[in-house]
Amino acid sequence: MHMSDALLSPKVGLTMWALTASSIGWAARRLQTRTAMLNVPLMGVAGAFIFAAQMINFSIPGTGSSGHLGGGMLLAILLGPWAGYLTLASVLTIQALFFADGGLLALGCNIFNLGFFTCLLAYSFIYRPLIGTRPSSNRVFWISILACTFGLQLGSLGVVFQTTLSGLAELPAKPFALLMQPVHLAIGLMEGAVTGLLINFLRKAEPGLIVENTDSHPLRGRGLIVALFFGTLLVGGGLSLVASENPDGLEWAVERTAGKEEISSAMSPLHRIAGRIQEMFSFLPGYDFTKSETEGGGDGESAAPLEATAETSVAGIVGSLMTLTLIIGVAVVLRLIQKRVGG
């Protein structure tokens, strides 16, 4: 599943952007110095191929649904992990721009979830070491299933983490993960099967192609991949600490709905004074006056937030309608100007 802008907080989104951007920069530098020029057009056309292949759906046996190729593992096998990563990143960028698949802020997350875990991690640590030098077709098939499943499981965990850290979807991490992981297990198995069949077909049709194009030093980048992985874990852990410091519950929600200042200024002076007095006296617990004071403002304490919300919500709705009217007004004026100018 693609991560979506709507489920993402800017903190998480921008962090993932920074991580992804630096990894892309690194991959680009590495490839620019090392690979032959042949790879530039090859990578481009392979990316376009993934795009075209995704337009063809296949039916999933046993179910009525259909699936399409993800392509991360295929690109990594064809082009090597780093070039594959870069290629998949460009495919995802174009999808984000043209189909809003995920969206612009979520692009960092998506490249990481679908590219990093599959092309770099699963390929370098599962596919590449296990495949050996002269693998049989069966071996290719099963290992690509294993690698794809692993990569997609990590990727969907990434979606769960990013969503939970952002805190926009109410679904807690555990049931969300229980929902996502089995679905992605099925997707991973299918993706692996299709990738394995494709690779076997290519090996039969054009022997030598796959060996030719793999990165000649596949082990070189591994240290960096591990570093990136743990770096992400660290950043993720740090972010979750920050996130849990947020005050929870209705108070926080109300504060966010209308903005802090709005609530405090929307309260009547009486409420404000009552609140301030209450605040003052809470520093002096057990003082007799406090009780009567809070009792006097007792209604205020329980009802004020709701009342204030109700008031701001009416104000908000009226205000939203006015805003919309204003915007439509601007639109109409623009149209008129355009007509006059356009003749």
Added chain:
Amino acid sequence: MSHLEASYFDFGRLESLSRGNTLLHRLDPRVKVLTTVSYVVAVVSFGPHAVAALFPFLLYPITLCIWGRLPLAYMLKRVLLVMPFALMVGLFNPFLDREPLLALGPIVLSGGWVSFISICMRVFLASIAAFILIGLTGMPNVALGLERLKVPRLFVVQLLFVYRYIFVLTEEAVRMMRAYTLRSVHGRRPGVRVFSLLVGHLLLRTLERARRIYLAMSCRGFTGEVRTVRVFRLRLADVLFLSGWLGLFSLFRYQNIPALLGRFAGFAP
């Protein structure tokens, strides 16, 4: 026309919009990329229950669609196609957060519904911004703008290549599928095995094509960079566009305009 072909032509239409010649089309792509990104960040940076505060952000897509002569109905249709994917997770909100948050007379909206509406609005605003960027700029110019913004050149060249060949290869895929559909029973979708054979052949042709392209480009002196005649220079219009929108976005972000207007209209003390 099959679904596949329809989506292919739809894909081409967004790009063809970018060949317009309005003031907005002529702006520097860098400026448009930066404005779009800051717009999305501003929209997304609101808390989970923000609904009213997001309304002013409609100004941006509406103004740009009209000014840039983008067909509003078409853009809306594209956005509606995107909505279902993003709403799958948000749909749980109304069931999980039942705390009453908004009271409109007798109707009490729970926090979950409010945040669900908020998610819908975010999807709408964020995705229409991306479509507007492409509709006003076109992918090749966006890519060149990215290069000027210090995105690694290899990645940019890569983007341009992928973009260029998407059309070529998709056409090939469409042809293959048409041939398959004509010969299959009831036009059923291919199974996994047939699919991998089909796609495998497409891949073989692709690789063959890549080789030809490489040779052709080597003959013409391609060294890994894309040279354009176009000179990128920031003009007054660019600066005004960027600073104007950034100013508006931060105003919308830090001042809840609908709440202010509502209070101005006398609905809150």
